[in-house]
Structure formats: structure tokens, C-alpha cells
Amino acid sequence: MRECHAVRRGAWAALAVVALLMMLPTLPALAQDAAREPAYRAFPLIGSRLAVWAVAQLHLNFAAFILGVPIFAVIIEIIGWRTGDARYDWLSHEFVKLTFAAFSTTALLGAFLLFLFVGYYPKFWTYMTSIFFPTYWIYALLFFAETFTVYVWYYGWDWLSGPRKGIHVALGVLSNLFGTAILLVANSWVTFMISPAGIDESGALKGSVWAAINNFTWMPINIHRLIANIVFGGTIAAAYAAFRFLGAKTDEERARYDWMGYIGNFVALSAFIVLPFAGYYLGREIYAFNQTMGITMMGGFMSWLWIIQAILIGVLFIGSNYYLWLGMERIPGSERYRRYVPMMIGILALGFMVWATPRSMVITLDEARAMGGTHHPVLGFLGVMSAKNTAVNMMILTTFVSFVLYRRANRISIKPWVGIGMVVQWAALGLAAAVVVFYGVYGYFVESLVRIGFSVYQVLAVLASIVIVMAIDIPMFRGARSTGTIRWGTIAPRSQYVLILLAVTFTWLMGLMGFARSGIRQHWHVYGVMRDNSVDAVTPAIGYAANMITTVTIVFFALVMFMFWLGGLSEKGKAGESGHASTPVFAGGSDADPTESGRGRSRAGGSEASSAGESRGGRSPLLP
Amino acid sequence: MSFLRSRFVQAVLVLVIAFVVLRFGIQPPAPWSVLTLYMSIVLLAVLVFVSSDSDSWREFVRPIRATLISPDKRRARLGLLIALPLLFGYYAYTQAAAKPQAPPELRAVHPAPPASMPFRGKEIQITGLDNPLRKDQATFKKHVAAGAEIYIRNCLYCHGDNLDGKGHFAYGFNPPPANFQDPGTIAMLQEAYLFWRIAKGGPGLPKESTPWNSVMPAWEDRLTEGQIWQVIVYLYDATGQQPRRWEESH
Numbered sequence: 001m002r003e004c005h006a007v008r009r010g011a012w013a014a015l016a017v018v019a020l021l022m023m024l025p026t027l028p029a030l031a032q033d034a035a036r037e038p039a040y041r042a043f044p045l046i047g048s049r050l051a052v053w054a055v056a057q058l059h060l061n062f063a064a065f066i067l068g069v070p071i072f073a074v075i076i077e078i079i080g081w082r083t084g085d086a087r088y089d090w091l092s093h094e095f096v097k098l099t100f101a102a103f104s105t106t107a108l109l110g111a112f113l114l115f116l117f118v119g120y121y122p123k124f125w126t127y128m129t130s131i132f133f134p135t136y137w138i139y140a141l142l143f144f145a146e147t148f149t150v151y152v153w154y155y156g157w158d159w160l161s162g163p164r165k166g167i168h169v170a171l172g173v174l175s176n177l178f179g180t181a182i183l184l185v186a187n188s189w190v191t192f193m194i195s196p197a198g199i200d201e202s203g204a205l206k207g208s209v210w211a212a213i214n215n216f217t218w219m220p221i222n223i224h225r226l227i228a229n230i231v232f233g234g235t236i237a238a239a240y241a242a243f244r245f246l247g248a249k250t251d252e253e254r255a256r257y258d259w260m261g262y263i264g265n266f267v268a269l270s271a272f273i274v275l276p277f278a279g280y281y282l283g284r285e286i287y288a289f290n291q292t293m294g295i296t297m298m299g300g301f302m303s304w305l306w307i308i309q310a311i312l313i314g315v316l317f318i319g320s321n322y323y324l325w326l327g328m329e330r331i332p333g334s335e336r337y338r339r340y341v342p343m344m345i346g347i348l349a350l351g352f353m354v355w356a357t358p359r360s361m362v363i364t365l366d367e368a369r370a371m372g373g374t375h376h377p378v379l380g381f382l383g384v385m386s387a388k389n390t391a392v393n394m395m396i397l398t399t400f401v402s403f404v405l406y407r408r409a410n411r412i413s414i415k416p417w418v419g420i421g422m423v424v425q426w427a428a429l430g431l432a433a434a435v436v437v438f439y440g441v442y443g444y445f446v447e448s449l450v451r452i453g454f455s456v457y458q459v460l461a462v463l464a465s466i467v468i469v470m471a472i473d474i475p476m477f478r479g480a481r482s483t484g485t486i487r488w489g490t491i492a493p494r495s496q497y498v499l500i501l502l503a504v505t506f507t508w509l510m511g512l513m514g515f516a517r518s519g520i521r522q523h524w525h526v527y528g529v530m531r532d533n534s535v536d537a538v539t540p541a542i543g544y545a546a547n548m549i550t551t552v553t554i555v556f557f558a559l560v561m562f563m564f565w566l567g568g569l570s571e572k573g574k575a576g577e578s579g580h581a582s583t584p585v586f587a588g589g590s591d592a593d594p595t596e597s598g599r600g601r602s603r604a605g606g607s608e609a610s611s612a613g614e615s616r617g618g619r620s621p622l623l624p
Numbered sequence: 625m626s627f628l629r630s631r632f633v634q635a636v637l638v639l640v641i642a643f644v645v646l647r648f649g650i651q652p653p654a655p656w657s658v659l660t661l662y663m664s665i666v667l668l669a670v671l672v673f674v675s676s677d678s679d680s681w682r683e684f685v686r687p688i689r690a691t692l693i694s695p696d697k698r699r700a701r702l703g704l705l706i707a708l709p710l711l712f713g714y715y716a717y718t719q720a721a722a723k724p725q726a727p728p729e730l731r732a733v734h735p736a737p738p739a740s741m742p743f744r745g746k747e748i749q750i751t752g753l754d755n756p757l758r759k760d761q762a763t764f765k766k767h768v769a770a771g772a773e774i775y776i777r778n779c780l781y782c783h784g785d786n787l788d789g790k791g792h793f794a795y796g797f798n799p800p801p802a803n804f805q806d807p808g809t810i811a812m813l814q815e816a817y818l819f820w821r822i823a824k825g826g827p828g829l830p831k832e833s834t835p836w837n838s839v840m841p842a843w844e845d846r847l848t849e850g851q852i853w854q855v856i857v858y859l860y861d862a863t864g865q866q867p868r869r870w871e872e873s874h
């Protein structure tokens with residue numbers, strides 16, 4: 001039955017790809033026809049813009065998921081392969097299974113989006129085709145290659161196990177390379193619309209299409225989207241695990257999905273820590289490309305959008321840390337670290353407050369008079385980037401400390417140099433915090449461009465401290481004395497709602513940032529080149545955009561919930577067989593059969609590195 | 625003092641102390657919109673802290689649960705049943721009742737300048753434009769002095785003799801004139817931006833984020849191009865701020 005579902009899904013995806021490929025030769029003809037046609041057509045009831053917006057956002061949500069998840073799925077598979085721990089192999093398969101369910105939906109939404117552009121924005125599409133036509137072929141071929149590779153990767157899981165595991169892993173890596181290449185091609189179209197390049201004054205391509213691809217914002221968006229896709233994939237996978245955890249009937253099942261949720265959140269958190277840096281780089285490049293666009297985005301009519309963003313990111317930081325603290329309850333020996341929680345929540349709350357402080361405040365006339373202007377003489381200092389960069393870096397450091405404490409919660413190092421190691425670690429963290437605060441304060445006393453450069457020092461200090469701490473932590477806790485086994489599955493159920501909240505918040509945030517990226521073009525289809533002369537040329541207000549983004553987010557999660565349900569449905573009536581291999585046993589799953597563990601491991605083709613039921617056995621240095 | 629050991633009491637105390645500090649510790653007082661935002665974050669942090677382990681959460685919930693179901697807390701329950709709807713009703717009334725003053729407005733930080741603008745019959749490219757007076761250091765002080773004179777004749781009445789936005793007329797305007805001493809104003813902007821704002825004033829502000837309600841005159845009718853640049857160098861010189869430089873394109 002499961003195979004039947006999978007084949008049907010596969011058939012849909014293949015059909016969509018074939019449809020896209022068949023449309024390619026017709027595109028120049030469509031473009032010629034479009035020249036004789038009206039520039040715009042009206043989509044019934046909701047209008048063309050809303051139709052494109054909704055489908056594009058949904059398509060991007062699914063695309064981000066299917067591009068992000070395989071990146072960490074293959075890393076987890078490699079860890080399972082090298083450590084011989086069957087849990088990782090099972091988990092990787094579970095993640096790819098989720099991706100698989102979303103694959104055909106992504107392709108269908110992509111095809112739908114293309115129809116909307118061709119049908120409702122024919123002139124715009126003609127212009128884009130005149131620039132990017134060669135890339136359409138590359139895109140379609142890459143999509144075909146990715147689909148083919150992912151299919152073999154998924155269906156060949158058992159076939160390519162044991163001594164052939166290396167080939168299987170290579171397929172996973174290959175599908176990621178194709179997926180990333182697809183992302184780069186699609187990004188070239190989007191970024192060309194923001195920062196067109198390689199064209200003459202009439203908008204025609206001057207030379208090679210490469211100049212149009214390699215435009216000003218292409219690489220910053222490539223980096224930003226790649227990282228964001230991993231975060232997004234991690235949060236959705238964690239939400240899936242939470243969904244399964246909450247509906248679990250047995251302790252073993254609960255333990256398994258508790259662990260899966262933890263890994264999903266760990267992946268999301270690891271990538272999330274560097275995401276603000278990538279975002280800052282993108283923002284800086286937009287500002288450098290065009291001051292008007294930069295000011296529109298950061299200080300102009302979109303300035304309030306960043307306060308909403310700060311609130312959402314604050315929720316993500318606090319939520320991620322909260323999940324880790326709740327998770328520590330299932331780790332014997334973690335009690336000794338509880339005393340750090342008040343300090344950490346204090347730093348996070350203060351950072352959140354600073355980050356969310358608006359530069360121009362919502363004030364009454366009386367308040368404005370009391371303040372002597374629209375900017376508060378004290379709190380106004382918190383509204384500029386010096387303060388905000390300091391706050392976000394301190395929040396990142398705190399989150400990292402949370403993770404380090406979680407990581408060592410049930411372990412006591414037996415290395416003779418543990419004292420020195422700890423001192424160096426805390427010194428590195430303290431020094432990073434000092435550098436961050438120093439440049440944050442000093443930034444108020446130097447000129448603007450120098451201050452912007454300080455953010456690089458702050459970021460480097462934080463990243464260096466993370467590298468130093470981990471470089472010491474991994475050898476220091478290798479072979480450490482255990483204070484007890486993690487009791488997977490015993491975490492408080494509210495933690496699972498936090499995982500779902502993180503997924504929803506991040507999806508919402510993606511929609512919001514997508515609106516910012518698109519909205520800064522204002523009344524231009526292609527900035528400065530092709531004006532938007534449609535009836536929808538006005539840039540919507542943030543409230544309107546927020547309603548729209550929320551509606552699409554709800555639709556996205558309705559579809560995702562349906563897929564989660566499908567994922568569970570395919571396993572019903574097949575106890576002990578959730579996927580390609582028998583599921584491994586986790587500590588805390590008291591009703592599990594310990595013999596399953598060894599069976600799962602042998603399927604993965606690895607060694608007997610970990611003991612049955614011992615969740616810490618054969619552990620990876622990267623994943624907890 | 626044993627009641628201080630109660631997690632619930634501790635949480636309430638943190639909230640009360642945070643409110644007192646944020647409401648009365650910041651002078652001039654923080655606007656209500658910001659205070660509400662801060663208190664929401666403090667509330668979230670407190671709830672996260674008390675529920676971050678099961679013992680703490682049980683201890684926090686115990687008095688709430690006892691008040692809701694314990695037979696000996698009947699009077700307290702009744703009191704809450706009356707007080708809470710009244711409080712919510714009062715809050716709803718304060719939010720809905722008409723006030724004599726205009727409601728608070730959501731304002732953008734900086735209006736976005738155009739890429740170029742017309743100035744006395746010629747087109748000036750704003751993007752990448754530098755102040756020409758900075759090229760000749762020998763005459764720079766002379767330009768600053770000339771800029772000071774222009775400022776005192778034209779700008780002082782609103783922007784003040786300390787360039788802090790507290791001029792004679794400042795209290796009659798909403799929004800008030802810009803405070804140039806604030807590191808979040810001219811220090812964050814290129815001189816070309818200031819040129820645009822001075823030349824075009826309130827009437828030249830962009831269509832988005834309206835209403836701007838700015839009473840800044842369009843000085844292009846009264847000042848020459850050179851005079852506008854002079855007053856700009858004076859603003860930076862007198863406040864000790866440095867103008868933002870253009871970033872190199874990659």
C-alpha cells in the first residue's frame with residue numbers, strides 16, 4: 001500500500017516535469033503572441049497579483065523544504081554510515097520520505113506559477129524570456145536530473161545498503177548538488193528583477209546571459225536562501241516529529257519521534273545561528289546597489305516590517321532555547337546546569353527588547369512633546385543598528401551556550417586537562433561577548449561606514465568563539481563518564497508545541513521577508529527597467545501583506561498536515577516497520593524490543609559500535 | 625517571608641519590578657506602545673522560565689489551580705469573578721473611548737530619496753553624489769562659516785541654536801523638527817540625502833508612508849546649490865557628526 005502511494009506521488013511529479021519540459025519549446029511562440037496581446041489579464045475574483053503571490057509563496061515554501069531537507073538528510077546518512085549507528089540511517093530515510101511527499105506538490109505549484117505568468121503577465125514574461133531563455137533549459141534539465149536522482153536515492157535505500165552504501169550516499173550528495181543548482185538558476189531570475197545587470201538602456205541583453213545572472217544581489221540571496229532552506233527544512237521536519245510524538249501510542253514511538261524532533265531542531269538551530277549574518281550581508285548589498293532601495297527597505301515604508309521581523313526572530317530564539325531547557329529534563333545530571341537558565345533567559349529577553357525597539361516610535365502628540373521629538377532621547381539609541389547587532393550577537397552566543405550545556409548535560413569529562421579546557425572555553429565566550437559589546441558601544445562614536453564595518457568584527461568574534469569552544473568540547477567529552485542515559489520520549493508534551501510554533505513562525509517569517517524582497521521594487525517589475533503598469537502597481541501596506549502572508553501560511557500548513565497524515569497512514573497496520581528498515585530502539589522506549597536495534601544496524605551495513613538501547617552509543621561528534 | 629519562595633509570587637514580583645523600572649526608570653517616559661512591547665517580552669520570558677522544568681511549573685500553577693478549584697478559596701474566586709470582567713471592561717473602555725488628541729501614528733524612519741531630482745532647471749543625480757565643498761580643504765572653514773550664517777538666518781527657528789530640534793517654533797509642529805545632534809539622523813545619511821531633503825522639503829517627500837505632515841519648506845526656491853552644500857557642511861561640523869560615505873559597488 002505504501003509503495004502504491006509512493007509510486008502514485010512519483011507519477012504526479014514525473015507528469016509535472018514532463019509537462020514543464022513540453023512547454024519549453026512553446027515559450028518563444030508564446031512570447032511572440034504576447035507581443036500582440038494585452039500586457040496584463042485579470043485573474044478572476046482575487047486579481048492577478050494575489051494569485052501570483054499566493055502560488056509563488058506556496059511554491060517557495062515547498063521548494064525550500066525539498067531543497068533544504070536533503071542537505072542535512074545526506075549529512076545524517078553519512079554520520080550513520082561512518083558511525084554504524086542505525087538510528088541515523090533510519091532518521092535520514094525518514095527525512096527523505098517527508099521530502100518525497102512534497103516533491104510532486106512543489107512541481108505542480110511551479111507549473112501553476114508558470115501558467116499564471118504566461119497567461120496574466122504576458123509582456124513581463126516575454127521580457128524575462130528575452131533575457132533568460134537559455135536558463136529555462138538548464139532549469140528544466142536540472143529538475144529532471146534532481147527528480148531522477150532523488151527517486152533512485154529514495155527507492156534504492158535497501159538495494160544500495162551494505163557494501164554499496166557509498167554509492168547511495170553519493171546519490172544523496174548528487175541530488176543536493178542538482179537541487180542547489182536549481183536554486184541558483186531560479187535566484188538569478190528573482191534577483192535580476194531587483195538588481196538588473198548585463199543589459200543596455202533599452203533593457204535588452206548586451207552580451208552573455210551570465211552578466212544578467214551574476215547580478216548584484218544574486219550571490220547574497222543564494223547564500224541567504226541556502227541557509228534559510230536548511231533552517232526551514234529542520235523546523236518542518238521537527239514539527240512533523242512533534243506531530244507524530246503527540247499522536248504516538250507507544251513509549252518506543254514517542255522516544256523515536258522525540259529524538260527526531262530534537263535532531264530537526266538541532267539542524268534548524270545550527271543553521272539559524274548564522275542566518276542573521278547572511279541576512280545582514282544581503283541587506284548591506286541591497287543598500288550598496290541602490291540607496292533608494294536600501295532606505296525604502298530599512299528606513300522607509302518597510303521600516304516597521306523589521307520590528308515584526310525582530311518579534312518573530314525573538315520568538316524563534318526564545319522558543320529554541322526553551323525547547324533545549326525542557327529537553328534537559330530528560331537527561332540525568334543536567335540539574336547542575338539549571339542555575340544558568342535565569343541568566344540566559346535574562347540575556348535573551350534583554351536582547352529581544354533591544355532588537356524590537358523601533359527607531360521611530362508609535363507615539364501620541366503628548367508623548368512626542370515629552371520626548372522632544374519622534375526619537376526617544378534614551379531608547380532612541382536602541383533603535384539603530386549598533387544596538388541591534390550587539391543584541392542579536394549576544395542572543396546567538398547565549399543560544400550557543402544553551403546548546404553546549406545541553407550537549408554535556410549527562411557527561412562528565414575524564415580528561416586531565418578538563419580544568420584548563422573549561423577556562424579557555426569560558427574565556428573565549430567572555431572575550432567574544434566583550435568584543436561584541438565594545439564594538440556595539442564604540443559604533444556610536446564613529447562615522448556610519450566605519451560602524452557598519454564593526455558588524456564584521458562582532459560576527460567574527462562570535463563565530464571564532466563557537467569554533468574554539470567546539471574544538472575543545474569535542475575531544476574534552478570524548479569517552480566521558482556518563483551520568484545516565486537520555487530518557488527519550490519523556491520530554492514534556494508542551495515542548496512539541498514549541499517545535500510546531502517554531503515551524504509556523506519561521507514559515508511566516510519567510511513569507512514576510514519574501515514580501516520585503518519583492519516589495520522594495522515598488523512599482524517596477526524589473527527595477528528601473530520595466531514598470532508595473534497593471535492595476536496592482538501599488539505596493540500593499542504591511543497590514544494587508546501580513547493578512548495575505550498569514551492566509552498562505554495557513555494553507556501551506558493545511559497541506560503539510562495532510563502530508564504528515566499521509567506519512568502516518570502509510571505505516572498503519574505495519575507495526576515495527578516504518579520505512580525501509582526496522583526502526584532502531586531508543587532509551588526511554590520501554591516497550592521496544594531490544595533485538596530490533598541490532599537488526600536495524602545490520603541493515604545500515606555498519607559495525608556494532610553502539611549497545612542496544614543506548615542512545616549515546618556510537619555517537620557522532622556533530623550530532624548529539 | 626516564606627511566600628517569597630512561591631514561584632507564582634516570584635513571577636508576579638518580576639513583572640511588577642520590570643513594570644516599575646521600565647515605566648519610571650526611563651526618563652522621559654517610554655511611550656506606551658514601547659512599554660507594552662517590553663512588558664509582553666518580560667511576560668513571555670517569565671512564563672518560559674517558570675515552565676522550563678516540571679517542578680517549577682507545578683509550583684507556579686499550584687496557587688492558580690487552588691484558587692480555581694479549592695473549596696476554601698471560594699471568596700477569592702468570587703472576588704476574581706467580579707474584578708476580572710470589570711478590569712477587562714475598563715481596559716476595553718480606555719481603548720475604545722474617543723480621546724481629545726489625535727491617535728498615535730506609525731511613522732517611517734527615513735523617507736527614501738529618488739535616484740535623481742530636478743533642481744532649478746537641471747537634473748541632479750543623487751546616487752553617488754558627494755559634497756563638492758569638501759574637495760578644497762583650504763576654503764572649507766570659509767564654507768562652514770557661510771553655512772552657519774545661512775543656518776542662523778533660516779533654520780534656527782525650528783531646528784534650534786543647539787541643532788537639537790528645539791527651536792522657537794518646534795513645539796508647534798507635529799512631527800517636531802529633526803534633531804541633528806541625534807546619532808540616528810544626519811550621521812546615518814549621505815550628504816546627498818540632506819541636499820535632497822533641504823532642496824525639496826516637505827512638499828518633495830515621496831508618496832509612500834504618507835501623511836508625512838512635514839512643514840519643512842522647499843529651500844530650492846530660496847537657497848542656491850552652493851548655499852545648500854554650505855549649510856550641510858555646517859551641520860556636520862557643528863554637531864561633530866561624520867556624513868555617511870558611499871559604499872564601493874562590488
